[in-house]
Amino acid sequence: MSNLKLDQALAEKLENNKKVIVPYIMAGDKPLDQLEEQLEFLQQSGAAAVELGIPFSDPVADGPTIQDAGQRSLKNGTTLTTVLETLKSFADTRTVPVILMTYLNPVFKYGTEKFAKDCADAGVNGVIVPDLPLEEEGIITDDLHQNNISCIRLAAMTSPDDRLQKIAERTEGFLYAVSVTGTTGARRAHDNKVKGYLQKLKQYTDKPVLAGFGVSTSSQAHNLADACDGVIIGSTIVNFLHQNETKNVQKLIQESI
Numbered sequence: 363m364s365n366l367k368l369d370q371a372l373a374e375k376l377e378n379n380k381k382v383i384v385p386y387i388m389a390g391d392k393p394l395d396q397l398e399e400q401l402e403f404l405q406q407s408g409a410a411a412v413e414l415g416i417p418f419s420d421p422v423a424d425g426p427t428i429q430d431a432g433q434r435s436l437k438n439g440t441t442l443t444t445v446l447e448t449l450k451s452f453a454d455t456r457t458v459p460v461i462l463m464t465y466l467n468p469v470f471k472y473g474t475e476k477f478a479k480d481c482a483d484a485g486v487n488g489v490i491v492p493d494l495p496l497e498e499e500g501i502i503t504d505d506l507h508q509n510n511i512s513c514i515r516l517a518a519m520t521s522p523d524d525r526l527q528k529i530a531e532r533t534e535g536f537l538y539a540v541s542v543t544g545t546t547g548a549r550r551a552h553d554n555k556v557k558g559y560l561q562k563l564k565q566y567t568d569k570p571v572l573a574g575f576g577v578s579t580s581s582q583a584h585n586l587a588d589a590c591d592g593v594i595i596g597s598t599i600v601n602f603l604h605q606n607e608t609k610n611v612q613k614l615i616q617e618s619i
């Protein structure tokens with residue numbers, strides 16, 4: 363089970379021998395009435411899809427940049443409900459795939475069945491739930507599958523090979539290869555073991571493998587993407603957008619492809 367629109371958007375880039383770039387933004391860091399325009403801007407800059415964060419009070423995987431963005435967004439009154447309503451309002455015209463990134467708690471509070479249904483109504487193409495354990499994932503994947511929404515699994519560098527293999531086999535849309543040990547946030551360099559890890563994951567799945575965490579420059583993006591299909595860039599983009607440096611966002615995405 364997989365979301366066709368997301369699969370096609372990724373395949374299109376790869377068929378043209380391009381790398382896949384997925385920027386992450388925090389929903390509601392800028393007013394939600396600017397979300398449509400923001401998504402279009404990212405697409406025009408070259409994004410294959412956009413990862414859209416739902417703010418949460420206890421974001422265990424996030425470093426300071428995304429934590430701060432989440433706090434600003436919560437202060438603006440953003441909730442899962444307001445994000446889904448906003449997405450729904452322009453679902454018919456949006457062409458860039460959207461992947462919601464949320465922790466389990468907001469999904470449980472919302473109700474898993476209602477979450478999957480409302481995501482489908484809002485045209486959400488995939489979800490990333492970093493604190494969803496592989497062994498328990500049925501608690502949300504069953505509802506997601508019924509609504510044709512991809513569940514993107516995360517691989518960690520510290521996981522043993524048999525577990526990585528299982529994750530790689532199950533993932534939908536793409537495999538999110540977490541490429542640091544630690545939380546989100548810009549890093550000066552990646553461990554030299556990362557490339558071997560990415561190449562190993564490539565052998566475990568035919569789906570695209572995207573590296574994320576710690577990518578802040580186009581040369582880092584190219585370096586990692588040499589061993590996989592592309593990268594996810596979060597904190598650096600969140601920072602640029604917060605400073606209203608949209609030209610830098612555009613430049614970073616374009617030069618990373």
Ligand SMILES: O=P(O)(O)OC[C@@H](O)[C@@H](O)c1c[nH]c2ccccc12
Pocket residue numbers: 386413415423424428463492545546547548574575576577594595596597598
């Ligand atoms: O910020 P970075 O280091 O560029 O990493 C991407 C990341 O922000 C984004 O994919 C993300 C934000 N929060 C997460 C929580 C878990 C997994 C992934 C994420």
